[in-house]
Amino acid sequence: MKSINIILSSIIITSACAAFAQENIRPGVAPIVSPQLDENGAVTFRLFAPNAKSVQLEGNILSGQKMVTEKGDTIPVSSIEMVPDNGVWSVTLQNLPADLYSYNFNVDGVKVIDPVNVHTERDVMNVSNVVLVPGEASEDYAIRAVPHGTVSQAWYHSSFKDSDRRLTIYTPAGYEAGTKRYPVLYLLHGMGGDETAWPTLGRATQILDNMIAAGTVEPMIVVMPNGNIDRDAAPGQSPLGFEVPEFYLPHTMDGSFEKHFPEIIEYIDSNYRTINDKDSRAIAGLSMGGFHSLNTAAAYPDKFSYLGLFSSAINPREFTTELPEIYANRDQKIRDLNSRGLKKFWIGIGVDDFLYGLNKDFRADLDADGIPYIYYESDGGHEWKNWRKYLHQFLPLLFK
């Protein structure tokens, strides 16, 4: 057998040229950098598009930007014109608050993902680029050099359609090597979301890693199921294949998910080292997931001692038939839930949320019934920016 020759393997040259093409498409010119993060929250976006007539920046990166109309009204900005220079279009946003943002470009009417930023996330039917503006408010959204939990995608059997259904499970750092048992938070997504929403857009696993490492949050197992019971898993992850995501799915708010929720608890308590009791179990969710959380806790009052509603839907979707049994007499069920010992009942919503009024009415009802809760009111509306913040507020209250 020949001895090994030390050579520059041709694989490197071949593949690297293809790979770098995205970054440096004009020989002899510096590669495009986008996004470029500078100090004090200045972020510059660039796109090489020499033939474009107009290029705009879009996405929730603009959520804090306002403009004044001819009539003198201040209104939100939904897109910003980018300016060309030698074929490179750019725009700089100043003083962006620390947070996770999404963005994309629009080139002559076509939505375009930034070709030099490989970091994308899907929010229901939209794929966008992501950028994390660093700072104190976002430091727990970043992946830091702390012990990391394990994130698993597992499948439990549901009697609904007799199918296997996918969920995301976070087990805290040290779980595999230890023998300790842990409390469990069930963390639910909103309409159009799925079991991938909290671990991506919600930065839930980063928030957990960082807060557990800091000692402000108890080590816990966090279970993120798929609340669309008509689907086995997120789009692209079920036997439906690379399906087009649907916003309106059957059975999302008709009681089917809540009715079958005990199957999830049973799967988790049977297969993970949980503390299988009420005081070590929490449920929380955003929007439709808040609605699911409220009704699940109310339907099984011996199961949960912690309940969190983040920008929560309060009422189900319309029905042609009557209200499902599991949603009936909810007032009484909530009083019963409270009387059996609800250690923390947490409600958070933004002042601009379209569900603000319904939540206000709901809180008035709780007040009238003498049911205690913690209320957190934020700026903004129905958006991930708030749900990450609410999770960050809610987690330190659990299991103490």
Add this chain to the structure above:
Amino acid sequence: MKSINIILSSIIITSACAAFAQENIRPGVAPIVSPQLDENGAVTFRLFAPNAKSVQLEGNILSGQKMVTEKGDTIPVSSIEMVPDNGVWSVTLQNLPADLYSYNFNVDGVKVIDPVNVHTERDVMNVSNVVLVPGEASEDYAIRAVPHGTVSQAWYHSSFKDSDRRLTIYTPAGYEAGTKRYPVLYLLHGMGGDETAWPTLGRATQILDNMIAAGTVEPMIVVMPNGNIDRDAAPGQSPLGFEVPEFYLPHTMDGSFEKHFPEIIEYIDSNYRTINDKDSRAIAGLSMGGFHSLNTAAAYPDKFSYLGLFSSAINPREFTTELPEIYANRDQKIRDLNSRGLKKFWIGIGVDDFLYGLNKDFRADLDADGIPYIYYESDGGHEWKNWRKYLHQFLPLLFK
């Protein structure tokens, strides 16, 4: 407390309009469908771009397409012109063989992800859409209604840079509920890849689910580490944040990964129900990962009874210093590995692979030394299409 009113929650209306905007941007006109899969492997791609001057289809979806030049040479096609009709550009490819493909559009020189296909995958520095053309050859790449294994992203501690490093772990269906111990395959990616490559582009977890369910593959644990030992995790998953992926990373082929490989085995055998012996341990990889597999098996001849080289690199990258100790005397190490009992030594490569010649020389050396191996030669070159096929060939040979 008020009784629940059955209403159409405004959340649905608000969010749905935003979500559907991608699909139906021209009121009163049918939504864009892309890709559209018809019978016999016909796939139509469409993009609404009324202001574009030219739109092309690109990606490995074209890998089988050829054109004849003016000189009469038949050459591969790297892009195909799409044709406009009322602002909708389209092209149909006929008779595509069943497989997983990637594609993107190019609009007036700008790379564009299909805005109505949310299914994307990153291959090193390129994000593309994916489409699965169904058929016998790709049926094990699809998610089918069979029992599914759990896919976890976990972190082990490495003494290299004293860091926690991420890996993907597949445990077969039934693992959580059972007490059985399983054999382990270590499955390694190529240069520029990471611990997310085999589970996404490689369809490894689907192939495992389907072949285990069919009884053709033994239930096994499959560990997919990150072979870039200078990085803790894939781009976007490490403390480096949303970094720009780099193709040339330090320490990828200098022996560091192989030297620290026992730390991975130790982590897996300590934390998972493995059968901790040589005959229940396999290692295989593609390209750089084949090189890593070969050298790891050779360096630890009591650890592995199965070795798979998929389009494998044979030689390390160039060094300014001398050959690392772990790569020295490899001929002798391979003879030693063989003499201790290598149950299966599998080599696969495509006839168009730029590493074909080096693999041929390597096989000649094995032949000269009387070392048996199984050789599989395919069409095509250095591409995922082949690596999925090789995994599909290799898995049934293990642990029997």
